[in-house]
Amino acid sequence: MKILVCISHVPDTTSKINFTAENAEFDSNGVQFVINPYDEFSLARAMWFKEKQGASVTVITVGDASTEPSLRKSLAIGADDAIRIDAQATDGITVAKQLAEVIKSNAYDLILTGRESIDYNGATVPGALATLLDYNFINACVGLEIEGTSVTASKEIDGGTETLGTELPAVIAGQKGLVEEKDLRIPNMRGIMMARKKPLQVLPGIEATSSTKDVSFEKPAEKSACKIVTSVDELIDVLHNEAKVI
């Protein structure tokens, strides 16, 4: 089984986020980037299929050279090879088009993605990719088994679990729970050394125009300072006279 894991290179959740160009562009200066957390779950499940069922695992990203550390980390975790499509990831549909072009000429059986990227939270790429490829698609999976070409995937639904079956080739979007958090992979020194020698192919992107563009971003309002009260009377006074909520 040939597995392709789509990796999104996203700001670390602890990064301080700023915008430029009158709040219309994300300012990446000084921001630490990581593998999108949902993609880490998908990558860990791909590694399980590699180790237990002899699958090959390729990782792919759409982005400029600055995204390569996330690919090298994926290789250090155990992926066999990596592809970077050298194009700006300007929106989810464009990313899906770039990925589909490479997948069409490489016959992967299973495409694993994350449920959504934690930067722009578009949740667009997996569904758009499955549509462009005419592959089966299951979103937001917390369980995935494959026997031959049969896929069994589970999803959390309100108050329970839904189990779905489909056939390869398929796009499966994973999320937290696809593997247990203790089974997420951290690269060890041997993996990091081996990753340096593994193939990382850079392919040119296709001409693809974005269907959306960012108009502006707005940050949440700053939290106001905490006030410590030392008695119930003082609390009532503050709620009544300052917050004016009672």
Ligand SMILES: Cc1cc2nc3c(=O)[nH]c(=O)nc-3n(C[C@H](O)[C@H](O)[C@H](O)COP(=O)(O)OP(=O)(O)OC[C@H]3O[C@@H](n4cnc5c(N)ncnc54)[C@H](O)[C@@H]3O)c2cc1C
């Ligand atoms: C210079 C620049 C300009 C941008 N301008 C815009 C803009 O105008 N409008 C806009 O909406 N976004 C813009 N983006 C954001 C960028 O388009 C998104 O990161 C990307 O399109 C994915 O968006 P998403 O949130 O829909 O991904 P999702 O669909 O939420 O991602 C789901 C999964 O798809 C896969 N995936 C997502 N992105 C990639 C990728 N790049 N490579 C491989 N797999 C991937 C991952 O597995 C991910 O978990 C810009 C980014 C850059 C760098």
